[in-house]
Amino acid sequence: MSSRVRQLISSVFGTSSIKSDNFQRVNGSRRLTETEVNNGSSTSSQLFSGTSDTSTESTAYPYTRPTFLFMDSEQVKESRDQIKRPAVIPNDIHKIPIKAGYAEVINAGKSLNNEDQAVAVRCVISRHINMVPTNPSCNSIERNGANNSEKTSTAAEESKNKLEFTYFGIFDGHGGYGTAVMASQNLHIYLMKHLTKLLDLGMLSKKVHSSYHNITINDLIIGALETSFFEMDDLIYQERHLCPHAGGCTALVSVLLDDKLYVAQAGDSRAVIIRKNDIVCMSQEFTPDTERQRIQQLALDNPSLLQKEFSPSQFSKNIWKKDLGKQVLCRTGYMKGWSPKVITCDDIKPPLICGDGKQACLMGTIRVSRGFGDHDLYVMSSNIHLKPFLSCVPEVRVYDLNDSEMSDNDILLMGSDGFWDFVSNEEAAEYVRKRMCELEQTDDKLVTISKELVLKARGESSSDYAWKRNSKQLGSYDDITVFVIPLGQYMQERSANVTPQPDEVTAL
Numbered sequence: 001m002s003s004r005v006r007q008l009i010s011s012v013f014g015t016s017s018i019k020s021d022n023f024q025r026v027n028g029s030r031r032l033t034e035t036e037v038n039n040g041s042s043t044s045s046q047l048f049s050g051t052s053d054t055s056t057e058s059t060a061y062p063y064t065r066p067t068f069l070f071m072d073s074e075q076v077k078e079s080r081d082q083i084k085r086p087a088v089i090p091n092d093i094h095k096i097p098i099k100a101g102y103a104e105v106i107n108a109g110k111s112l113n114n115e116d117q118a119v120a121v122r123c124v125i126s127r128h129i130n131m132v133p134t135n136p137s138c139n140s141i142e143r144n145g146a147n148n149s150e151k152t153s154t155a156a157e158e159s160k161n162k163l164e165f166t167y168f169g170i171f172d173g174h175g176g177y178g179t180a181v182m183a184s185q186n187l188h189i190y191l192m193k194h195l196t197k198l199l200d201l202g203m204l205s206k207k208v209h210s211s212y213h214n215i216t217i218n219d220l221i222i223g224a225l226e227t228s229f230f231e232m233d234d235l236i237y238q239e240r241h242l243c244p245h246a247g248g249c250t251a252l253v254s255v256l257l258d259d260k261l262y263v264a265q266a267g268d269s270r271a272v273i274i275r276k277n278d279i280v281c282m283s284q285e286f287t288p289d290t291e292r293q294r295i296q297q298l299a300l301d302n303p304s305l306l307q308k309e310f311s312p313s314q315f316s317k318n319i320w321k322k323d324l325g326k327q328v329l330c331r332t333g334y335m336k337g338w339s340p341k342v343i344t345c346d347d348i349k350p351p352l353i354c355g356d357g358k359q360a361c362l363m364g365t366i367r368v369s370r371g372f373g374d375h376d377l378y379v380m381s382s383n384i385h386l387k388p389f390l391s392c393v394p395e396v397r398v399y400d401l402n403d404s405e406m407s408d409n410d411i412l413l414m415g416s417d418g419f420w421d422f423v424s425n426e427e428a429a430e431y432v433r434k435r436m437c438e439l440e441q442t443d444d445k446l447v448t449i450s451k452e453l454v455l456k457a458r459g460e461s462s463s464d465y466a467w468k469r470n471s472k473q474l475g476s477y478d479d480i481t482v483f484v485i486p487l488g489q490y491m492q493e494r495s496a497n498v499t500p501q502p503d504e505v506t507a508l
Contacts, residue, residue, distance in 0.1 A: 101446030115173030175247025297333030418478030
């Protein structure tokens with residue numbers, strides 16, 4: 001993303017008046033201040049608590065597991081066993097919001113560490129007392145019956161000054177664990193900052209009218225998520241030198257706010273709502289194959305990015321010298337269909353995107369097209385920088401939980417590609433429905449199901465040292481991460497106005 005675009009984003013959203021003391025993280029997680037975000041100061045890494053020495057690169061963003069697991073050093077060591085590959089679950093289910101289920105399994109040797117990271121937290125933000133709600137970009141704002149002159153502190157008025165949301169995230173790392181660690185510790189704080197700004201301006205409890213646009217509260221929440229992703233990628237760029245294993249990561253985030261579910265996706269993880277008679281896909285996987293048009297169009301508009309080493313066009317077959325002068329079906333970034341093209345010398349180059357589906361690869365280097373990091377990733381033996389082709393822009397989908405009554409067995413299943421590459425939506429839904437009924441009276445049923453799901457994708461170790469789901473199908477060798485989030489339970493808590501307790505983050 002160009003500096004001009006970044007400046008435009010900053011000018012639109014401005015800065016927040018939240019100070020560092022207003023962000024309280026549980027379990028000594030890293031604190032991120034407003035000044036650090038805007039200045040890109042490397043001293044922000046010194047605020048990471050839980051380690052006594054942050055003066056060297058190796059301790060700025062140390063390897064860790066999700067804080068809600070509450071693992072000691074011995075348990076972390078056991079979780080890294082790539083021979084047994086044990087399923088890791090929370091020590092206390094009450095430490096995860098709405099008693100959501102979670103489980104993870106390390107890879108079978110792809111990397112030394114589990115490069116997936118996860119976060120589950122309840123966030124509470126409050127409007128600043130001295131802020132006067134204004135919205136200079138809108139012609140009028142209606143208060144839905146509220147009287148601006150009222151000074152009485154009623155429960156209804158207090159609710160307008162406070163916002164609570166539940167946040168779950170999966171960050172699938174590649175090329176190192178550092179970027180996933182950074183994102184898991186900071187992305188929801190950026191979101192808190194932008195939602196606090198909207199709360200200060202009174203935009204989350206009012207009907208906003210604009211002369212030019214039909215702007216809804218959903219649009220504002222989506223904008224806050226998108227801008228948080230942009231700023232998160234900026235922070236990773238600024239602080240990548242503080243972690244020798246930065247690499248990159250995909251990002252899948254779910255936010256439960258009021259009666260809405262927001263899912264932001266930048267990568268190839270997946271979120272699926274499983275109901276009694278329905279499966280709702282809440283995310284699309286972004287790979288070089290699914291984003292062929294965007295990537296090819298970028299290459300056509302900026303040919304210098306390829307340094308004449310790759311062909312920006314896609315052909316129906318591999319192109320060789322013997323094909324010179326022949327007509328071969330081709331499509332560019334501006335096309336969805338195919339058209340014959342006479343092959344020239346410029347076409348006899350490696351393709352920008354090779355392979356199909358999940359095996360599609362960008363310039364022979366990377367199989368994802370969206371996410372965070374990868375700021376120093378180059379094509380092997382060349383000066384071709386890959387970051388311009390990789391986007392941190394999330395796709396955000398919204399699901400109205402009030403559209404139909406949510407039952408106790410309705411869940412949101414989030415998983416990394418290490419799970420979904422081996423378990424289909426239908427297989428997962430069938431298994432979840434069956435087990436939810438069988439474990440109906442069990443308090444830890446969601447954790448149990450999460451564990452069974454990751455083991456289902458992993459398979460068992462066979463005599464020939466291969467991981468197999470069955471005699472005909474190999475298991476996942478990748479890191480596997482799964483959340484099972486009870487949507488019915490969330491709506492019940494919301495209706496009962498239950499005060500959130502576990503893993504609460506507060507901004508005053």
